[in-house]
Ligand code: SF4
């Protein structure tokens with residue numbers, strides 16, 4: 005007998021994909037409970053998951069299609085809004101790059117797949133992209149080269165069994181807290197957990213070993229670990245025929261050999277002897293899990309290549325509890341890539357928007373509810389913008405037509421977590437305004453343009469996905485509804501047994517800091533919020549928590565070490581002038597943190613709202629994510 | 642106190658009969674996930690008195706995670722406010738409460754009803770509530786009620802109390818309300834041997850507790866002593882604080898945690914609603930005061946607040962019992978490793994080292 009008020013689903017607030025119950029009477033959501041039997045989350049949720057009910061109860065919803073008339077958005081029927089979009093879009097030449105698609109990393113697979121069809125078959129365009137995709141594309145490219153398919157190798161559940169876990173860079177207890185909790189549990193049961201991170205993050209504190217390297221040298225350190233591992237094998241006269249024969253091995257080994265321990269120590273601040281010690285543990289481990297953040301604040305390609313190479317070199321990747329997982333911050337980033345709505349080089353919508361002379365004239369957008377809209381100027385000058393989202397937000401101001409979407413519990417949909425686990429959330433609440441699910445909306449647009457797709461329901465869309473998307477062939481809504489999802493099958497990719505090393509370059513990162521600009525400024529994450537800000541701002545308790553920091557530091561803050569603060573003669577919350585080497589300056593409060601290294605400084609990501617002018621000249625560095633470093637000086641204000 | 646011996650069938654009949662005039666809640670197992678919830682019964686067949694401890698505490702029914710507690714509309718021109726009460730009183734039966742959850746309700750009663758202010762929302766949900774407890778025949782993983790005097794059997798607060806014996810359920814009556822229900826039914830009075838069997842059943846359950854739980858028993862009071870007198874090393878609190886992911890789960894699943902937050906939100910038509918939501922002392926914003934003063938900003942200071950609340954004498958005096966009822970749920974849901982039983986262990990380690 006089904007329960008009256010508790011419905012199982014999947015948390016949609018990050019790429020961990022935790023099991024969640026919503027307490028609901030089918031009309032409203034009153035609460036949340038964790039799902040104990042879920043193989044990844046095992047009865048745990050983070051602050052976001054525990055407050056999903058607040059987000060799902062917000063009044064800030066888009067409830068009906070809207071059309072801009074005389075500068076104002078007014079309510080419209082679906083018929084009218086759909087007819088208008090079809091008519092306007094007809095005036096643009098998709099094939100000539102005049103129409104762009106901005107997909108969402110939160111959309112279900114069904115919605116993204118149907119959106120992909122809409123783009124190709126109706127708008128005739130290939131110009132597209134997913135928010136937050138830049139970092140993930142690098143992960144996908146590196147993994148595809150190394151393992152033969154664009155996705156994680158292994159499962160998040162391996163964390164619970166593996167001997168050795170290497171966490172590279174990510175502030176994982178903030179970004180994907182439940183994965184962080186699983187790593188912590190692994191450490192307690194005796195797994196060796198090693199974190200590489202320039203600041204003393206919570207996971208660093210909970211690790212068996214923390215390498216607090218200088219900024220910009222994570223990849224170098226991973227390569228050094230590979231070199232030390234190789235040295236152990238050479239000393240033991242051990243050969244790993246299968247590894248040695250992988251394409252790229254000779255070049256890889258030659259590059260590793262060129263690492264100089266002196267230069268390594270100077271660049272990273274870590275002694276090679278320490279790395280040699282670590283390599284012994286790595287060599288002994290039978291199963292190894294590599295975790296790194298992927299998405300908007302992900303690593304750069306050389307660092308990811310260093311990681312995938314080391315993974316192959318360990319020769320442990322066939323163990324059932326080994327894994328290499330690009331940990332996505334947003335729920336269905338992986339699914340968006342799988343459904344083919346990410347922008348490939350040459351047809352990226354972000355590039356089209358950034359280049360002043362690109363032909364783009366119209367945009368079809370899903371979600372994009374970040375506080376900051378990139379290329380806002382350009383978008384506001386486009387001839388036509390159609391926008392769809394469940395929640396009211398700033399992008400509506402740029403749109404000529406707006407469509408509502410259901411929240412994640414108001415429609416059937418599947419989501420692919422960071423480790424390729426495809427899971428289903430069934431509709432458990434009726435949308436009070438009867439809004440169409442994304443796939444159905446896109447189908448209506450197709451029909452109005454004279455194309456019939458014939459989807460009856462989301463399960464039907466998924467059947468089409470299973471037929472067309474590599475790896476999804478064995479899956480169906482019915483099957484996914486039975487357990488806790490299933491990983492898509494990498495064997496569908498012809499190269500999945502063809503492992504290859506990525507080409508690496510040993511570079512000793514030179515800090516761009518100078519005597520005049522002695523601090524290396526990095527973009528860090530603050531508790532809870534990063535890029536899902538705009539969703540969290542629609543909650544009650546998480547929003548209050550977010551505001552804590554803003555109340556204490558209304559001008560935003562820059563984190564520096566206690567020693568640096570003493571040298572600068574500043575105290576916590578004092579305002580300082582921060583100036584970059586390109587001449588931009590800002591006034592910001594100091595936050596003293598013992599977890600920060602001397603000579604480094606962090607500004608939380610979300611404060612970009614306030615400091616965007618300061619960062620404008622660094623847009624590229626900014627997009628480079630965790631590894632970007634900006635030289636600054638800090639002076640008393 | 643009268644006592645009866647009643648068959649399983651008669652228990653189901655009782656539940657069915659009560660459904661005529663009450664909303665009946667009881668333990669049920671979700672068929673898909675096997676997770677246990679104490680939820681409203683659509684069908685008495687779903688009532689499962691042998692199900693393990695429910696995953697969420699019964700406080701969800703009396704003090705839900707999120708509730709609309711006021712609706713109002715302000716008319717600026719007429720300068721008048723229209724107010725309405727969106728919550729309603731409904732007679733309820735909580736059928737098959739685990740003794741720890743029953744103790745949890747007694748603690749909440751003290752908090753919401755037993756002090757200077759009576760909380761009208763809680764009172765409305767609680768007023769016409771019939772409490773039927775159910776003795777645990779074996780502890781579930783993480784249970785440690787033997788340390789906190791709240792199980793495995795109930796000794797106060799129930800209207801009716803059930804214990805499964807060989808001949809059927811022993812029903813003990815605990816109140817006039819309970820007696821009235823018993824009087825309406827044609828139940829067989831229990832024999833003295835049923836009472837000794839009841840004692841044997843409870844003793845056997847206590848024996849089944851893992852050593853750690855029984856072992857902790859003496860330690861809980863020593864730890865309480867330490868916490869009350871403030872003799873816990875700051876390193877121990879830091880060790881605990883470093884493991885807190887600030888998710889709030891421990892408070893949400895605790896049958897005795899009573900903290901809440903109140904927020905007004907505007908709806909589209911100018912109407913406003915006041916929401917009350919669960920809150921947690923693990924959150925930074927929870928302790929912040931006007932003027933930006935926050936006495937508990939570092940996470941370890943916030944974290945130890947919880948254990949002061951659960952395990953210190955002044956708090957126990959307020960609740961007339963320890964603030965922890967030993968259900969172990971906080972241990973299940975914590976992504977760190979700082980459920981209450983573990984914290985007792987950490988402090989114990991500090992004492993013995
Ligand atoms: S870790 Fe991610 S998926 Fe899990 S509860 Fe938190 S936001 Fe939801």
Ligand code: SF4
Nearest residue numbers: 895965966968969971
């Ligand atoms: S503190 Fe933990 S064990 Fe004690 S009553 Fe609360 S949830 Fe249960």
Ligand code: SF4
Nearest residue numbers: 694741777784786792
């Ligand atoms: S803690 Fe005690 S009373 Fe509660 S369910 Fe476990 S054994 Fe029963």
Ligand code: SF4
Nearest residue numbers: 885886888889891975
């Ligand atoms: S459940 Fe654990 S991690 Fe979450 S707030 Fe409580 S103590 Fe902290």
